Amino acid sequence: MGATFIFCADPLRPRSTDRHFADEAHAVRALGHPAALVDHDALTAGDPAAAVARVPKGAGPAWYRGWMLTAAQYGALDAALAARGVTLVTTPGAYRRAHELPGWYDVFAPRTPRSVWLPCTPGTAPDQRSLATAATALGGGPGIVKDYVKSHKHEWDEACYVPDLTDTHRLASVVGRFLELRADALVGGVVIRAFENFRTARGEVRVWWVDGEPVLLTAHPDTPGLRPEPEPDTAFVRPLVTALGCRFVTTDLALREDGAWRVVEVGDGQVSDLPRGAPAQPLLQRLATAGGTGAAPGA
Known part of the structure; x- marks a missing residue:
């Protein structure tokens, strides 16, 4: 069954x-x-x-x-x-590891934008000195703000994008607005990520992994009509997924302007969204047969 x-x-x-x-x-x-x-x-x-x-x-x-x-x-x-x-099948520890950026970042660091984070509670922003110190670790340049799982990319200029991370006042303003919008939904704290130029007109690829194997490739649900061509060779991601050690995860991949494929986001597969019209049956069948019968990749 x-x-x-x-x-x-x-x-x-x-x-x-x-x-x-x-x-x-x-x-x-x-x-x-x-x-x-x-x-x-x-x-x-x-x-x-x-x-x-x-x-x-x-x-x-x-x-x-x-x-x-x-x-x-x-x-x-x-x-x-x-x-x-x-x-x-996914333990609470594995869920947190795949769902929250601090859980997966160290494993994927070579293939994802440089990131730092500051734990905080809803409504309480890190002080400007802490933000400046964190941003310094990224070496300046543009960046984006999010929490451990979500950004407000649809409020790009006011609550996500920072043109220059050395501009602490601008950074603090974006962080403050982001925290205001996230309110009680804030998860973990504030994440600052170095901005990388992706070929956004070509969309992203979401790769669905079960026990370390890529079972399904779809568009990103935010842009279901866009999917980069040709598709990426997922071999560069496989050892990282294996090292993460979670049985069901997703990786969102985007093509950088210089032609390098990058990991934009990692997620627990159970709460990752399928884009409209994607064929769910192969994924669901693989999950059904894998449930309870295997071990985490790399275990």
Whole structure:
């Protein structure tokens, strides 16, 4: 039978899959694999037992496919499911490692823009001296601001891009606006990344890895109509994914202006979005058969 897939329920129809994941849930059932539902609102509200009440007891190994969770929320989900005899294939430690930049950065550092980060809490910005010291480690030039998992790239000039990282006042202004927009959704703290010129008109490639193997290549969900051609040779990423040691991850790749492929982002595959129209069946089938049967790549 393979692994169970746990999807987010529709907030207005709790017995139905959230419409965003309905096609995947339909594909899972068509392939003959079990699917269950969790209440994402209850989970984020701090009631994990209520969130998993509809998951069958004793369902065994499972993959979560749903909205992003903080590492703490994912840990609570893992514990609540374990109490029902259900084991998430991705452990809480592996989830944090793939989901948050400080967890994956050291492994991918040779292939991703240089980055530094400053832990902070929502609404409390690092002081200008701390920002200046952090930015100095990147050597000046332009940069971008984000938190451990998300940016506000759609507010590019006011809350993401810094033309010159040595301009501490401008950096502080962008960080302040970013924190204002992220509010309580802030994850971990502020990340400052060196800006690299990518061929953005050609889009990005999202590579879906299961047990260290590239199972599916798609466009990035933000630009589903764009996909670089020719596709990248993923061989340069494989040893890094193996070194990360997580069973289900995604890597977003972009072509830099000088022709080098770069890793823009790494993510836990369970909360990575498929672009509209992407063929989910090969990925879901591989996950179903891999669930509970393998080990982390490099283990």
